[in-house]
Amino acid sequence: xxxxxxxxxxxxxxxxxxxxxxxxxxxxxxxxxxxxxxxxxxxxxxxxxxxxxxxxxxxxxxxxxxxxxxxxxxxxxxxxxxxxxxxxxxxxxxxxxxxxxxxxxxxxxxxxxxxxxxxxxxxxxxxxxxxxxxxxxxxxxxxxxxxxxxxxxxxxxxxxxxxxxxxxxxxxxxxxxxxxxxxxxxxxxxxxxxxxxxxxxxxxxxxxxxxxxxxxxxxxxxxxxxxxxxxxxxxxxxxxxxxxxxxxxxxxxxxxxxxxxxxxxxxxxxxxxxxxxxxxxxxxxxxxxxxxxxxxxxxxxxxxxxxxxxxxxxxxxxxxxxxxxxxxxxxxxxxxxxxxxxxxxxxxxxxxxxxxxxxxxxxxxxxxxxxxxxxxxxxxxxxxxxxxxxxxxxxxxx
Numbered sequence: 001x002x003x004x005x006x007x008x009x010x011x012x013x014x015x016x017x018x019x020x021x022x023x024x025x026x027x028x029x030x031x032x033x034x035x036x037x038x039x040x041x042x043x044x045x046x047x048x049x050x051x052x053x054x055x056x057x058x059x060x061x062x063x064x065x066x067x068x069x070x071x072x073x074x075x076x077x078x079x080x081x082x083x084x085x086x087x088x089x090x091x092x093x094x095x096x097x098x099x100x101x102x103x104x105x106x107x108x109x110x111x112x113x114x115x116x117x118x119x120x121x122x123x124x125x126x127x128x129x130x131x132x133x134x135x136x137x138x139x140x141x142x143x144x145x146x147x148x149x150x151x152x153x154x155x156x157x158x159x160x161x162x163x164x165x166x167x168x169x170x171x172x173x174x175x176x177x178x179x180x181x182x183x184x185x186x187x188x189x190x191x192x193x194x195x196x197x198x199x200x201x202x203x204x205x206x207x208x209x210x211x212x213x214x215x216x217x218x219x220x221x222x223x224x225x226x227x228x229x230x231x232x233x234x235x236x237x238x239x240x241x242x243x244x245x246x247x248x249x250x251x252x253x254x255x256x257x258x259x260x261x262x263x264x265x266x267x268x269x270x271x272x273x274x275x276x277x278x279x280x281x282x283x284x285x286x287x288x289x290x291x292x293x294x295x296x297x298x299x300x301x302x303x304x305x306x307x308x309x310x311x312x313x314x315x316x317x318x319x320x321x322x323x324x325x326x327x328x329x330x331x332x333x334x335x336x337x338x339x340x341x342x343x344x345x346x347x348x349x350x351x352x353x354x355x356x357x358x359x360x361x362x363x364x365x366x367x368x369x370x371x372x373x374x375x376x377x378x379x380x381x382x383x384x385x386x387x388x389x390x391x392x393x394x395x396x397x398x
Contacts (some may be wrong), residue, residue, distance in 0.1 A: 008099055037074070037139050037316070038097075038124065040067035041175065043115045055111035064092040064099060067117035071124070074176055075135040077280045078273075083133045095123045121316075134284040136315040138347045141216035142179035143241050143275075147268075148198045148220065157195040158185030164223045167264035176276045177283070178245070181213050183249030188212055201239070205228055217242040221271055222265070231260065234267050241275075242371075244282055248274050283346065286339040290319060293341070295355070295363035297331045298375055307330075307367060314351040315368060330375075333365070 028282070043063045049055035071320035076084065079203050085091065096128040097118040101318050104113040121137075128135050129219045149156045149164035168182050192212050193205035198220060206218035221238040237249040248271055254263045299305045314323065317337045325332040348355045349368070357377030359362035366374045 023113055033288065036314075037137050037177070038071065038119045040070045040074075040117045040119075040123045042068070042102075043067050044113070045115065046110070046112045047109045050109065052106050052108055052111060054107060056106065056113075059111045059113055060099070060101075060115065061089040061093075062213075063113065063115040064096060064117055065089040067099075067121070068092040068095065070175065071119060074276075075124075075137065075280070076128070076133055077135075077284070078277055080133050080135075083130070086259070091127075092119075095119045097342055132287075134176060135153065136283040137285060138177065138283045138343075138350055140178040140242070140244070140279055141350055142181050142214070143217055143219045144183060144215040145211040146193060146198055146206065146209060146218050146220045147182075147221045148195060149225070150199075150222065151225040151231065154197055154228065155195040157193070157198055158183075158190050163260065163264050164221075167261070167268040168221075170261075170265055171268055171272060176272070176280045178275050179221065180272060183209070183213060193218075208236075219271075219275070221248075221268075223267065231263070234263070236271060238271060244279065245275055246278050246313070260368045264393040270323055279362060283343060284342075285317065289339055290336060291338075292336045293359075293363050294324065294332060294334050295309075295324050295357070295365045296377075297333060297365050298370070298373075299327075299329050299331060300370070304367065304370070308353070308365065311351045311353050311367070312365075315347045315353070317346075317347045380389055 043066050045059040045063045045066070046063065047055045047059040049058055065087065068091065072081060072084055072087060097120045098128040099118065100116045102114050102116055104111070106112070144271075145168050147157070147162065147165045147168045147370060149162045157165070158301065159165070165182075165185065171180070171182070189212070191210060193202065193210040197205040199222075201220065210216065210218045219238055219241040221236065224235045232254040234254075235251050235252060238247055240247040249269070252267045252270065253262075258266075297305070297308055317339055318335055319338060320335050320336045323331055324334050341355070345355045348365070352368045354366055354368055354371045354374070355363060355365070356371070356374060362376050363379045364377045
């Protein structure tokens with residue numbers, strides 16, 4: 001992938017810096033994902049063998065295998081996983097980038113560890129495409145969980161007596177494509193939203209708790225039990241927490257001999273799984289639909305331009321990108337991507353970018369915070385003096 005800059009660059013100082021900043025455009029899409037979607041963090045293993053060395057060797061192989069299973073659950077819709085090959089330790093090793101032991105302890109015959117595992121995105125993609133099996137990579141911005149519990153005429157939210165909150169706190173960390181943040185229920189959380197405001201669906205309070213935790217929205221998930229002392233039926237509902245996700249509503253019954261904690265945890269896991277599956281199905285990568293578009297980027301200053309470049313690295317639907325023209329105030333890019341413009345927009349939004357326009361009028365790319373001051377989406381042509389002109393004819397999606 002070669003960068004093609006404007007041949008007549010007159011302001012050498014600025015263009016040298018801009019060229020340096022844009023050098024990251026020569027990366028592969030795979031590299032951008034290491035450290036994110038293709039990381040599986042906090043894999044726990046506990047192995048006993050004939051010796052500490054043997055236990056450690058087996059444990060690290062098991063950690064890689066368990067991480068691969070978790071990765072496939074993250075990327076591949078549930079109904080498609082039956083098409084996957086056997087997820088062996090050998091296959092995990094072939095796809096492995098590296099791993100890090102973050103905590104360990106051992107005896108003469110036992111080894112316990114917590115391991116972070118990273119896979120090479122391109123190798124995983126090639127495996128899934130060769131099957132072939134649909135999968136998703138675009139990661140949603142995080143949601144903050146607001147676990148409202150109702151039983152016996154009482155509403156509980158940020159309380160140690162709230163079993164629904166405890167169930168969510170016990171769920172796995174934010175490892176899916178829709179990261180879920182469970183607040184601690186500290187003073188800041190209480191000030192942002194309390195049980196009455198949650199029960200009333202107070203939008204401002206939900207926005208406040210989301211902003212406090214750096215989330216795109218709140219997952220207000222309500223659980224109503226049939227008994228405050230010995231619940232056997234739990235009615236669970238949650239409105240759609242953001243665009244691209246559906247709401248949930250179901251009733252779950254406690255199984256014979258099931259502990260209350262397991263009962264609530266099972267209900268919480270069902271909500272989380274439903275959200276993850278919904279997002280994956282809406283964002284699967286259409287590798288058989290490769291399109292392209294040309295878009296303009298306003299350059300306000302070097303820092304803003306560098307941030308646009310960095311954020312584009314996070315858009316994994318992009319197959320390739322190159323600069324067609326550049327001046328002091330604008331750049332024209334050609335992007336090749338998988339899928340359709342709507343899914344590309346969704347992927348841009350998760351990276352704090354906006355893609356403005358339509359095939360009939362052209363496209364403009366910018367940071368989300370600059371949306372109000374972007375140039376209109378028109379064909380933009382660089383002029384010799386470093387300015388920009390716009391025309392009525394725009395490049396179409398091919």
